[in-house]
Amino acid sequence: MSRVGDVLRSHDDTQPWKGAYAPHDLVKELCVAVGVITLLAVLLSVLLSSPDVKPSTIAQWSRQLPVNFVATAAKELDGTSTTAEYGPPYNHNSGSVQHFFFLHPQRWLGVSHPINTQLDYVIDPLKTIPGDPTLKAALAEYQAAPEKTRKAWGEAYAKPLEEYEKAGEENKAPPKSVSVNPSTGEVSVQATGAGPVPTMMANLLTLARAGGVDGSLLTSSQFFQTDYTKPLLFMADGGLLEKRAKAQHLLGTQWGMMNETGSYPGQVWLWLYTFWYEIEPFKSSPSGDLDVMLVMAVLSLAFICIPFLPGVRDLPRKIPIYKLIWREHYGS
Secondary structure, three states, X not given: OHHHHHHHHHOOOOOOOOOOOOOOOHHHHHHHHHHHHHHHXXXXXXXXXXXXXXXXXXXXXXXXXXXXXXXHHHHHHHOOOOOOOOOOOOOOOOOOOOOEOOEXXXXXXXXXXOOOHHHHHHHHHHHOOXXXXXXXXXXXXXXXXXXXXXXXXXXXXXXXHHHHHHHHHOOOOOOOOEEEOOOOOOEEEOOOOOOOHHHHHHXXXXXHHOOHHHHHHOOOOOOOOOOOHHHHHHHHHOOHHHHHHHHOOOOOOOOHHHEOOOOOEOOHHHHHHHHHHHOOOOOOOOOHHHXXXXXXXXXXXHHHOHHHOOOOOOHHHHOOHHHXXXXXXXXX
């Protein structure tokens, strides 16, 4: 017992120190620490920070990819674009409505942000162009025509554009029915049975290149403009955002949403969320987003309920890892 008492007394840190003292400059240590941390922060921000990329605009899209812009606008006009067929919360279509058995949250929440692609992306912006009797007559003719005729006009105009883009993807010679003026960026489409659509698309391209479509889609009654849904969906229906995402390694086949702009690692904590998109049945499910959200909700709930789950809550007692970590304490 006496030897144990001697060992415990020799490790008693509560006794006053009776040894020698050495001088220590606390202010100097603080200044050195702040300086080193500042230097590291500046150095790492230069080496690892992501670039400050300027935002995409419809004007930029119409200048860089004029054929793609016109082709997308034609799809918005005849209601065949992704946004036009999406469903809630943008419209009442059922193209992309996701569900899981009896769960239909997308349908239950309804149309909270209504978008009429024909009016919002084509007709209403064209109405802002003043003093053009030819355009005014074309709009009047289009709006007075029955829905079937309008759809036929749009499809007749969009077909040569689709062939042009497909030829570009396959590295083939583009069809002669579509031409682009290299100096002005104007797109000429030779389409039979397109009615007033060519006149409307030509004016829309000119308006977009001048920034007028951006202004038309961002007009609101709010003092601060914070709702960019309409222009983003319009550009998402086209090829500009996909092209920029591919250049910045942001496609799902690259780094996806776990990446910052460029080839820089980003939100690694999202790996558990993105993992499910890479395996079946989530990978090919038309309701993949909802399925993944439900899986993550169940996993999160299980994690929260660990203290209340019999068997799971007893694992630390059955596998005493803590005794290995604090082995010196338990050893004494």
